Amino acid sequence: MSAAVDALPEDRVIITDGNVWSAWGSAFSGERVLVLPPGEQSKSMRTYDEALRWVASSGASRRSAIVAFGGGVIGDLAGFVAASYLRGVPLVQLPTTLLAQVDSSVGGKVGIDLPEGKNLVGAFWPPTAVSICLETLRTLDHRQLNNGLAEVWKYGFIMDPGLLELLPPETERLESIVKRCIELKARIVQEDEFETLGLRAILNFGHTLGHAIEQITGYGPILHGEAIAIGMAFEARLGERLGITRTGVAESVRQGLVSQGLPTDSDCLERADDLVAVMRRDKKASASGLAFSLLPEIGECKLIRDVPENEVRACLKER
Amino acid sequence: MSAAVDALPEDRVIITDGNVWSAWGSAFSGERVLVLPPGEQSKSMRTYDEALRWVASSGASRRSAIVAFGGGVIGDLAGFVAASYLRGVPLVQLPTTLLAQVDSSVGGKVGIDLPEGKNLVGAFWPPTAVSICLETLRTLDHRQLNNGLAEVWKYGFIMDPGLLELLPPETERLESIVKRCIELKARIVQEDEFETLGLRAILNFGHTLGHAIEQITGYGPILHGEAIAIGMAFEARLGERLGITRTGVAESVRQGLVSQGLPTDSDCLERADDLVAVMRRDKKASASGLAFSLLPEIGECKLIRDVPENEVRACLKER
Numbered sequence: 248m249s250a251a252v253d254a255l256p257e258d259r260v261i262i263t264d265g266n267v268w269s270a271w272g273s274a275f276s277g278e279r280v281l282v283l284p285p286g287e288q289s290k291s292m293r294t295y296d297e298a299l300r301w302v303a304s305s306g307a308s309r310r311s312a313i314v315a316f317g318g319g320v321i322g323d324l325a326g327f328v329a330a331s332y333l334r335g336v337p338l339v340q341l342p343t344t345l346l347a348q349v350d351s352s353v354g355g356k357v358g359i360d361l362p363e364g365k366n367l368v369g370a371f372w373p374p375t376a377v378s379i380c381l382e383t384l385r386t387l388d389h390r391q392l393n394n395g396l397a398e399v400w401k402y403g404f405i406m407d408p409g410l411l412e413l414l415p416p417e418t419e420r421l422e423s424i425v426k427r428c429i430e431l432k433a434r435i436v437q438e439d440e441f442e443t444l445g446l447r448a449i450l451n452f453g454h455t456l457g458h459a460i461e462q463i464t465g466y467g468p469i470l471h472g473e474a475i476a477i478g479m480a481f482e483a484r485l486g487e488r489l490g491i492t493r494t495g496v497a498e499s500v501r502q503g504l505v506s507q508g509l510p511t512d513s514d515c516l517e518r519a520d521d522l523v524a525v526m527r528r529d530k531k532a533s534a535s536g537l538a539f540s541l542l543p544e545i546g547e548c549k550l551i552r553d554v555p556e557n558e559v560r561a562c563l564k565e566r
Numbered sequence: 567m568s569a570a571v572d573a574l575p576e577d578r579v580i581i582t583d584g585n586v587w588s589a590w591g592s593a594f595s596g597e598r599v600l601v602l603p604p605g606e607q608s609k610s611m612r613t614y615d616e617a618l619r620w621v622a623s624s625g626a627s628r629r630s631a632i633v634a635f636g637g638g639v640i641g642d643l644a645g646f647v648a649a650s651y652l653r654g655v656p657l658v659q660l661p662t663t664l665l666a667q668v669d670s671s672v673g674g675k676v677g678i679d680l681p682e683g684k685n686l687v688g689a690f691w692p693p694t695a696v697s698i699c700l701e702t703l704r705t706l707d708h709r710q711l712n713n714g715l716a717e718v719w720k721y722g723f724i725m726d727p728g729l730l731e732l733l734p735p736e737t738e739r740l741e742s743i744v745k746r747c748i749e750l751k752a753r754i755v756q757e758d759e760f761e762t763l764g765l766r767a768i769l770n771f772g773h774t775l776g777h778a779i780e781q782i783t784g785y786g787p788i789l790h791g792e793a794i795a796i797g798m799a800f801e802a803r804l805g806e807r808l809g810i811t812r813t814g815v816a817e818s819v820r821q822g823l824v825s826q827g828l829p830t831d832s833d834c835l836e837r838a839d840d841l842v843a844v845m846r847r848d849k850k851a852s853a854s855g856l857a858f859s860l861l862p863e864i865g866e867c868k869l870i871r872d873v874p875e876n877e878v879r880a881c882l883k884e885r
Contacts, residue, residue, distance in 0.1 A: 308849075
């Protein structure tokens with residue numbers, strides 16, 4: 248961790264959460280640091296307001312970097328603070344969870360939630376640097392690691408079947424796997440930074456339903472990686488139903504996730520009305536239907552924008 | 567007004583204020599419209615939150631345009647909503663005050679205030695269209711028109727001495743003057759969109775002190791144009807004191823503003839400590855001093871970043 252700290256810009260303020268700071272705060276000294284409560288509830292307008300007022304009071308200027316030191320919630324929140332404080336200041340991501348390291352810290356999507364939905368407010372604000380310190384993974388428990396590994400499986404399903412052969416991973420392989428995932432994501436983001444080409448949308452495999460699950464269960468009881476694992480299992484079945492996904496792919500997806508100890512089903516899927524209402528508000532949905540990133544084959548993915556709601560409802564019933 | 571309404575994108579939501587809507591709302595029908603209270607207090611985090619939640623509930627998608635229908639406050643607030651809702655949706659500016667038409671609707675600066683200072687949060691988010699309807703100026707009183715004319719004088723002082731010969735303007739000249747100001751601003755913004763080159767900063771002549779005046783007097787009793795008129799008169803004197811501005815320029819600036827009926831002094835300048843404390847937090851200030859855009863000559867302006875606080879205090883005393 249000390250190497251990562253030494254590499255930070257000198258003029259900086261740190262935004263972190265209580266769990267991360269109690270584990271790693273001793274690596275820092277004399278910092279301007281805002282320690283927020285852990286959990287998705289910190290991705291709220293209220294915390295955004297609090298963080299901005301703290302940054303303003305700390306005397307940060309346009310040249311000060313905001314360091315997001317934590318998991319995806321801290322990265323998204325502190326990232327949006329960096330995107331909007333003084334109309335934008337440098338952002339350094341120092342992600343401390345596998346989920347943030349392989350996914351959210353790369354690519355520049357930052358933002359907060361509204362009561363009306365997750366990530367409804369934010370910006371594209373690429374970090375000036377992402378500093379990965381694998382040491383921080385040591386403080387994560389099994390469930391937290393699996394939370395990140397769900398996204399690793401996703402990279403395999405959507406674009407890198409070779410990666411699937413390394414999964415579930417042995418601990419000593421984690422470093423090279425993290426590296427491979429960041430390269431995959433960076434490649435997509437470079438080609439479609441603002442999600443205007445449909446390419447970047449493939450990263451959302453499992454996420455249309457996954458986000459809806461998180462939303463209707465109130466963010467927390469089901470972790471993001473768990474929600475998207477359930478989402479991937481479902482969206483693979485949905486693809487087969489629509490004739491887009493080759494028959495058999497859904498079972499391979501399910502078996503892979505089960506081998507990792509990730510969930511592929513949940514009682515909350517019975518709440519079809521609630522789920523569809525949320526999916527209708529998804530940023531990629533259109534007037535003609537819901538939007539899903541579906542797998543024609545393992546290793547391929549494409550965005551379908553006009554999936555009829557009745558097909559989605561039928562597929563939810565057919566569990 | 568009906569031509570301007572016809573030119574709007576079909577998929578739209580409108581954000582406006584009560585004054586504008588009661589004057590011009592009849593030109594619209596069947597709109598999704600959010601009517602906010604008039605005044606700077608609507609550029610708050612609270613109103614931003616309210617507006618975002620309203621936009622989300624209205625079912626606006628990534629393709630929906632947000633129409634900012636009002637003066638600078640509405641343009642800045644609705645602009646920041648457009649910049650951040652779903653990480654950015656199209657923005658159409660339909661400015662209804664002279665101030666917004668010649669200045670804030672062009673150039674893409676959007677944002678809100680914090681209790682710690684004006685415009686501390688925001689984005690660069692260029693409108694996809696700016697629709698100027700001079701008809702709306704008819705509902706403005708003398709003081710509101712002068713509020714915008716202060717920015718017109720500014721364009722003359724910083725880059726267009728020929729414009730000064732048309733000031734104070736006759737009503738029938740207003741259309742060509744608005745056009746000329748927009749061209750001047752667009753030229754600068756195109757060259758330095760993100761204010762990284764120092765060029766765009768010349769638009770801030772009169773604004774370092776002007777913003778501080780608005781801040782310490784609580785936004786409202788002194789209008790923006792009045793505050794920057796006082797700021798321009800002061801910053802011209804400050805430039806002479808520092809040997810940057812040719813002797814005599816300050817008196818020309820003052821006389822011009824007086825001929826327009828704009829203020830060039832205020833009792834609040836006695837509160838030097840309060841003013842300096844705010845100016846220290848200005849986005850362009852540096853460790854070595856305060857930042858002012860100063861006039862070497864009428865028609866020329868440059869950003870000076872390291873103005874010593876004691877010079878500023880002395881110049882405030884010397885009124």
